[in-house]
Amino acid sequence: MLMILGAGLAMLWRLYRPREVYLVDYGCFLGEPCYRFPFAMALEHGRFMTDLIDEESLSFMVRLHERSAIGEETSLPDSFRCIPPDNSIEASREEAELVIFSAVDKAFAARSELNPAEDIDTLIVACSFTTLTPVFADVVVNRYKLRADVQSVNLSGMGCSGALIAIGLARNLLRVAPPGQHVLIIATEILSSMLYTGTKREMLVPNVLFRMGAAAMIMTNSPERARFRLGPIVRTLTAARDSDYRCAFQEEDDEGITGINLSKDLPVVAANALKGHITAFGPAVLPISELLRVALSIVRNRLFSAGTKEGRRYYRPSFGKVFQHFCIHPGGRRVLYEVQRGLGLSDRDMEASHMTLHRFGNMASSSLLYELGYIEAKRWMKKGDRLCMISFSPGIDCSSVVWECVKPTADTGSGPWAGCIHRYPVPLPKIVERA
Secondary structure, three states: OHHHHHHHHHHHHHHHOOOOOEEEEEEEOOOOHHHEOOHHHHHHHHHHOOOOOOHHHHHHHHHHHHHHOOOOOOEOOHHHHOOOOOOOHHHHHHHHHHHHHHHHHHHHHOOOOOOHHHHOOEEEEEOOOOOOOOOHHHHHHHHHOOOOOOEEEEEOOOHHHHHHHHHHHHHHHHHOOOOOOEEEEEEEOOOOOOOOOOOOHHHHHHHHHEOOOEEEEEEEOOOOOOOEEEEEEEEEEOOOOHHHHOOEEEEEOOOOOEEEEEOOOHHHHHHHHHHHHHHHHHHHHOOHHHHHHHHHHHHHHHHHOOOOHHHOOOOOOOHHHOOOEEEEOOOOHHHHHHHHHHHOOOHHHHHHHHHHHHHHOEOHHHHHHHHHHHHHHOOOOOOOOEEEEEEEEOOOEEEEEEEEEOOOOOOOOOOOOOOOHHHOOOOOOOOOOOO
């Protein structure tokens, strides 16, 4: 009777436990040389557009670019080459089709046994600042002739955490779905409608940092074709604090021109939000030994340290003992340095993030997949390695996703770093403090 009861309990556990979720493969948009927009071209266009950009604003963007460490091979849409720039709906739609279709094609080219028209059960598209009708999810359904019963979700306004938020949504759907289901996730940001032509400095910053890009991921709840197993996902939101809520704010300036106001305190605000996020993320991933050290340091400080906070020193857990690789959202050099300092990461841990910012710029939430591509192109990823992805969005919305490598890629010559990985890493200029 005990054996029968045990077998029955085991069957019930297998039946009702959450299913494992996996990443089958991914693809990233790689702009042709005709889409590259070197700094000299941007400067020339800015000087021609005297009715939109004054000399002081242009000089500010030049100084910002010199400190950004963004290279000369980043891509911008054709709409930016027009004088004045084309911010029409048609320009946004053309850019979306270019980057989205390219990323999806590359994801399915890596897995030729999958057919989007037959094998995709759910579609999730994340794009923050541009929403058209039909929505981008419908554009993908039309292009690839997805089944009539496909579930589609179009996420907007989620910022640079959009991809990781979409991964969390896909996990929840796949855990309760029958075996063999597939979810297609697409993450992008459409720039054609985002160019700010005013003079407010805080709103000029996105013009310098953001570049064109997109990534597509195929996820499943069956391990047969898997390359990565999905681990813990943690998301925290600090929008209840006014400083966090307004650190990246879409609004109109005094002239009525719409843009995104990025606070000069954003790196510090993001670092403080990260501290709270790590407090929630650590228990989900750190070993007991590290958690005990953190607890002992808290007790020691409360019992024996001086009353002032300045006299207290807390133990910083070693995330390098848990993860072999890190993909940190490349929101800017200062943000990356704050994250590195907060997590105690090495320069090697941050290499993929810094090089992605240099080669491609800030491509919003899709940037993390370019960083994964860098790690794989360098042949650093081994079976059993654990990868941590961390992103930040206005709010501030912090998201972390853990992956475990099941099968390293055998093809390192076809991703977004094909043909250029041998040139990286490159030296970056030192950060120059603001005057």
